[in-house]
Amino acid sequence: MKRDDIPTPALLVDLDRFERNLERMAAHVRRAGKNLRPHAKTHRCPEIARRQIAAGALGVACAKLGEAEVMAAAGIRGLLITTEIVPAAKIERLMRLVEIAPDTMIVVDHLANATEISKAAVAQGRVVHTLVDIEVGGRRTGVAPGAPAVELARAVARLPGLRFRGLQGYAGQCAHVMGWKERRAASHAAMAPLMETRTMVEKAGLPVEIVAGGSTGTHDIDVELPGLTELQAGSYCVMDLDYRRIGGHEGQMLTRFEMALTVVTTVVSVPATDRAMVDGGLKAFSTDKPFPPEAVERPGVEYGFAGDEHGRLTIVDRDRAPQLAERIEFFPPHCDPTINLYDRIYAVRGREVEGVWEIAARGRSD
Amino acid sequence: MKRDDIPTPALLVDLDRFERNLERMAAHVRRAGKNLRPHAKTHRCPEIARRQIAAGALGVACAKLGEAEVMAAAGIRGLLITTEIVPAAKIERLMRLVEIAPDTMIVVDHLANATEISKAAVAQGRVVHTLVDIEVGGRRTGVAPGAPAVELARAVARLPGLRFRGLQGYAGQCAHVMGWKERRAASHAAMAPLMETRTMVEKAGLPVEIVAGGSTGTHDIDVELPGLTELQAGSYCVMDLDYRRIGGHEGQMLTRFEMALTVVTTVVSVPATDRAMVDGGLKAFSTDKPFPPEAVERPGVEYGFAGDEHGRLTIVDRDRAPQLAERIEFFPPHCDPTINLYDRIYAVRGREVEGVWEIAARGRSD
Numbered sequence: 001m002k003r004d005d006i007p008t009p010a011l012l013v014d015l016d017r018f019e020r021n022l023e024r025m026a027a028h029v030r031r032a033g034k035n036l037r038p039h040a041k042t043h044r045c046p047e048i049a050r051r052q053i054a055a056g057a058l059g060v061a062c063a064k065l066g067e068a069e070v071m072a073a074a075g076i077r078g079l080l081i082t083t084e085i086v087p088a089a090k091i092e093r094l095m096r097l098v099e100i101a102p103d104t105m106i107v108v109d110h111l112a113n114a115t116e117i118s119k120a121a122v123a124q125g126r127v128v129h130t131l132v133d134i135e136v137g138g139r140r141t142g143v144a145p146g147a148p149a150v151e152l153a154r155a156v157a158r159l160p161g162l163r164f165r166g167l168q169g170y171a172g173q174c175a176h177v178m179g180w181k182e183r184r185a186a187s188h189a190a191m192a193p194l195m196e197t198r199t200m201v202e203k204a205g206l207p208v209e210i211v212a213g214g215s216t217g218t219h220d221i222d223v224e225l226p227g228l229t230e231l232q233a234g235s236y237c238v239m240d241l242d243y244r245r246i247g248g249h250e251g252q253m254l255t256r257f258e259m260a261l262t263v264v265t266t267v268v269s270v271p272a273t274d275r276a277m278v279d280g281g282l283k284a285f286s287t288d289k290p291f292p293p294e295a296v297e298r299p300g301v302e303y304g305f306a307g308d309e310h311g312r313l314t315i316v317d318r319d320r321a322p323q324l325a326e327r328i329e330f331f332p333p334h335c336d337p338t339i340n341l342y343d344r345i346y347a348v349r350g351r352e353v354e355g356v357w358e359i360a361a362r363g364r365s366d
Numbered sequence: 367m368k369r370d371d372i373p374t375p376a377l378l379v380d381l382d383r384f385e386r387n388l389e390r391m392a393a394h395v396r397r398a399g400k401n402l403r404p405h406a407k408t409h410r411c412p413e414i415a416r417r418q419i420a421a422g423a424l425g426v427a428c429a430k431l432g433e434a435e436v437m438a439a440a441g442i443r444g445l446l447i448t449t450e451i452v453p454a455a456k457i458e459r460l461m462r463l464v465e466i467a468p469d470t471m472i473v474v475d476h477l478a479n480a481t482e483i484s485k486a487a488v489a490q491g492r493v494v495h496t497l498v499d500i501e502v503g504g505r506r507t508g509v510a511p512g513a514p515a516v517e518l519a520r521a522v523a524r525l526p527g528l529r530f531r532g533l534q535g536y537a538g539q540c541a542h543v544m545g546w547k548e549r550r551a552a553s554h555a556a557m558a559p560l561m562e563t564r565t566m567v568e569k570a571g572l573p574v575e576i577v578a579g580g581s582t583g584t585h586d587i588d589v590e591l592p593g594l595t596e597l598q599a600g601s602y603c604v605m606d607l608d609y610r611r612i613g614g615h616e617g618q619m620l621t622r623f624e625m626a627l628t629v630v631t632t633v634v635s636v637p638a639t640d641r642a643m644v645d646g647g648l649k650a651f652s653t654d655k656p657f658p659p660e661a662v663e664r665p666g667v668e669y670g671f672a673g674d675e676h677g678r679l680t681i682v683d684r685d686r687a688p689q690l691a692e693r694i695e696f697f698p699p700h701c702d703p704t705i706n707l708y709d710r711i712y713a714v715r716g717r718e719v720e721g722v723w724e725i726a727a728r729g730r731s732d
């Protein structure tokens with residue numbers, strides 16, 4: 001199959017760029033003396049997880065139990081589920097998952113939840129590896145750092161069905177701070193209470209084997225923290241417009257990781273001299289960022305959303321007006337929710353399709 | 367299965383409301399002397415299409431060939447594909463579709479495309495039922511109304527592989543105009559050139575059997591046009607916040623059709639007195655509207671997006687602070703792209719799950 005034979009709209013990963021991204025992140029964490037457990041919520045694709053692990057990752061992080069079930073069934077190990085697993089029915093599913101993949105780690109931020117999971121584990125004769133989830137300013141989940149976190153860590157360590165392994169702190173609010181210096185200051189300020197909590201937990205006599213956190217935006221910032229043991233960055237493998245624009249240590253744009261993900265569309269209508277319509281709209285790109293998809297090496301047009309299935313190309317250079325049936329690729333604004341719209345990724349090298357990878361955990365937010 | 371056993375986040379349709387919506391639209395178009403071919407891009411679900419047809423619809427409209435293939439395979443007939451089908455590979459697929467479902471209609475807005483489809487049809491010994499797609503101010507697809515449209519209609523009528531059946535004009539820009547009177551004025555202004563074009567085409571000697579258009583927002587406006595034969599409204603079957611807020615003939619809110627679609631979530635973290643976190647974020651709701659999901663009959667909280675898998679509930683009434691594991695349902699801002707995130711819809715009546723309907727055309731934008 002050739003790149004030009006892929007039915008549109010479709011999701012493409014450029015293998016040369018993708019492979020360099022994996023190598024660069026692997027080299028980066030190796031140099032920094034840290035581990036990597038990349039976030040699979042970005043791609044939901046076992047084949048990408050396998051390649052990340054082959055490049056040296058410990059395993060993958062999953063946002064949800066459903067994602068982790070798919071990864072485990074595909075043979076992926078070293079899973080960390082980064083969101084709390086709450087109702088009883090999900091705890092039952094967690095027990096079945098832990099049977100398949102006993103090294104799976106979970107996070108907890110509430111004693112009642114930790115106690116319930118422990119009971120279920122004891123009933124099954126299992127022990128669930130557990131991190132305490134610490135709030136580091138993102139105003140999402142997590143117990144408050146300091147004394148409340150130490151108290152929960154002690155409780156986890158005492159619970160017979162759990163094994164306390166360490167801490168997680170995800171400072172999502174820092175991931176996209178514009179400018180590397182500004183981001184560094186924000187992330188170090190956010191992560192300081194996590195590092196202090198680590199020290200406090202250790203002083204309380206509990207060994208802290210793992211401290212997990214960080215993002216693609218802070219991949220070369222959070223590794224400066226001696227107390228952090230592993231990075232959870234996800235987007236680095238394929239990148240997106242949002243991460244590119246935040247800037248890097250290297251300059252105005254974050255370029256260490258290359259833009260490997262595109263959506264290919266077809267021009268389906270050329271109804272006027274000022275516009276052309278492509279066959280990708282709200283169902284082809286996520287819309288959670290305040291800027292549109294960007295045409296890849298295709299000057300002369302600007303993309304605007306125009307409904308579920310239409311993108312409106314405003315023709316800014318009439319000498320380069322799109323032709324009917326022309327194929328145009330776009331960088332998506334945000335990789336994770338864009339990938340989640342597709343059932344498969346076409347892995348391309350130049351004009352060739354080398355593989356079609358199933359996004360097997362697509363839609364598995366449950 | 368009970369409503370409370372559905373793993374979250376999940377998509378629910380309230381059957382009582384949904385059935386009333388189908389009945390009300392059927393009664394409305396019957397009274398108006400019009401036909402209904404509801405847009406299946408809203409739901410992408412063959413079971414819903416079957417129920418719409420059982421309630422009197424002629425068939426369903428599909429935005430894309432991929433959707434139509436799924437509907438045809440599920441036995442749905444009376445299909446109209448409302449977006450131009452352009453590259454050669456898709457025209458080949460169209461020929462296979464027309465073999466299964468010969469009454470399928472397509473739209474064209476360009477002579478070259480019409481000619482190519484005609485050639486393919488002749489080669490297969492088939493005739494493809496065709497509407498000419500007219501631009502009615504939405505700045506999407508469609509040939510200009512008036513003379514250019516008449517010229518294309520004549521060409522279609524002459525092409526041996528096509529059968530000219532009529533016109534389509536979708537005024538998407540009118541669908542969500544706030545206030546019924548304002549919307550009526552906007553839609554009548556937009557649709558007037560379509561009606562004039564109909565007259566011109568007939569004067570040119572071509573019978574215009576079908577004129578298709580309209581939306582949920584204009585369902586009781588466009589039927590006033592004598593020249594319109596069928597309505598393409600989609601969202602009416604389940605509704606969403608965006609359509610509710612535009613107002614109806616009946617008052618400040620569009621209430622003729624009831625809010626039948628919800629996303630059920632679970633509270634997975636109660637980390638602070640001012641907030642709670644639910645397990646539905648960017649991958650549970652579409653984000654293309656400038657307002658958030660709204661909790662259903664659950665005062666005291668306000669939803670905000672907080673990442674791929676998190677919704678942040680701001681607690682505005684501390685006496686009604688959410689409890690860990692509490693289930694909270696939300697009305698989505700926009701039904702079509704929200705449904706497209708899910709593999710199935712749970713059809714509920716009160717506390718009972720009566721069915722689990724496959725969203726078989728989910729992701730089939732190709």
